[in-house]
Amino acid sequence: MNFDFSDDQRLLQEAVRTMLAETSTSQAVREVLEGRASHCDTVWRNLIGMGAATAAIPEQYGGAGLGYLELCLVAEEAGRHLAAVPLCSSIYLAAETLLRAGSEAQKQHWLPRIASGELIATAALGSRERYRAGTPLGFDGETLSGSSPALVDGGSAGLAVLRAGNELVLVELDGKGVSRRPLPTLDPTRPLAELHFDRTPAERLPASGAAAVASRVHDGAAVLLAFEQVGGAARILQQTRDYSLERQAFGRRIGSFQALKHKMADIYTAIELARVHAYYGAWALSSDAPELPRAAAAARVAATRAYVFAAEEGIELHGGIGFTWEMDCHLHYRRARHLGQLIGSEHAWRARLADTLIEEAA
Structure with missing residues (x-):
């Protein structure tokens, strides 16, 4: 029995490897490391354009509709070439949470924007998101207040999926009441930010069981x-x-x-x-x-x-x-x-x- 990936999947991996070898160079990674960019835009646009980053997002939501096996190989090449892109925040976490917990209207509205690269999203799904001063995230059904202390790509993201108590909520990060503070991190090529919300408009993801x-x-x-x-x-x-x-x-x-x-x-x-x-x-x-x-x-x-x-x-x-x-x-x-x-x-x-x-x- 063959437990390896298929020839077609390996072809995708090889194409991604070739592209990253040309674009995710040491110089490109260091531009992000030294704070001259939030991520490597060329690499991200190429991953989106190839359908590699969106391999696991269904076609009806703007993705490539390939599957998780293909996304695993894309992830391996991203790691091999130190790709400084919001793959984890936008794809592994935010898009996946929307797919599993969002309403059909929420999926139709947000996933195509993530899949096209128009929007960078992030997520924090831990059960105890806390601000340094101890303020938990609180959701009253319409607005979100409190803080999320370490959001991956929180400085550049336009959308966040957050866990507030026993609920998952969706919040636009360019809305009112949102403030951001970049955080020092050992790896600035994957930047973190602390976000504070003050009665920021938000909406609930309808799936039960956060x-x-x-x-x-x-x-x-x-x-x-x-x-x-x-x-x-x-x-x-x-x-x-x-x-x-x-x-x-x-x-x-x-x-x-x-x-x-x-x-x-x-x-x-x-x-x-x-x-x-x-x-x-x-x-x-x-x-x-x-x-x-x-x-x-x-x-x-x-x-x-x-x-x-x-x-x-x-x-x-x-x-x-x-x-x-x-x-x-x-x-x-x-x-x-x-x-x-x-x-x-x-x-x-x-x-x-x-x-x-x-x-x-x-």
Whole structure:
């Protein structure tokens, strides 16, 4: 039995890889890193135009209507090339929440705008969104008040899907009563912002069970982020290997030293273990299998560990030059740490994995 992706899916992946290699360059990523842009507009427009970013959005809502398997491969390439785009905020979180919790009118109005790239959206679905001063989000049926402390792409988004208590609400971020404050972050290529709402007009998403919807959206996002992490880890390993075959010390290429070979073998093993879990998660996500919570948690834990490990070891294996600003090693380390905290830390997902295994064994 063949557990790999199909030839057509691999062709899409190759097309995305080629495009990102040409556009998501180190220079383009650093423009966002240094605050000269909120995201790489060229990369984002290309992903939208190819139908890659919108692979899982149905055609009736302006998407490509391909599926989650294709989106997983797009995510892997985005991670491989450090794409500084609002893929997680707009697609993994906001669009997916609208698909699962929005009314038909809300889907018809907002999803085509997200799918066309006209609108960047974001979402915060945690059960305890809190402002620094302790003000929770409150929704009175018509307006939203309170704060959301760390919204991904919150500075550039025009729409947010937020969880206020037991309800999911939709709020336009160019409306009255909205104030934003950029937040310092380890990876400025994926910027965060603190948003405060003061009786801002908002509307309820009609689906019942905010906790269940949020959990399902986070499971899907965990699988997609795992593919980003696997792609990033594979890229830093490739760069490290290439460097070790060029750099010479004591009259030999450093890649010939056994200690370095062992380290790179350990990185490769961690990546392939994470890839197996990511593939299992992709199957569970695409088939909406009951195993999705377990598969997503396992993928999240394995991929987070693999990317952080690869990024840390990649810096060390590059030697003294690996710590410099000019090298891209720190870009992967920033991204690895950042992705490891989105939608919950590795420790939180490890606890969730343990809970699902205990429930299944009970």
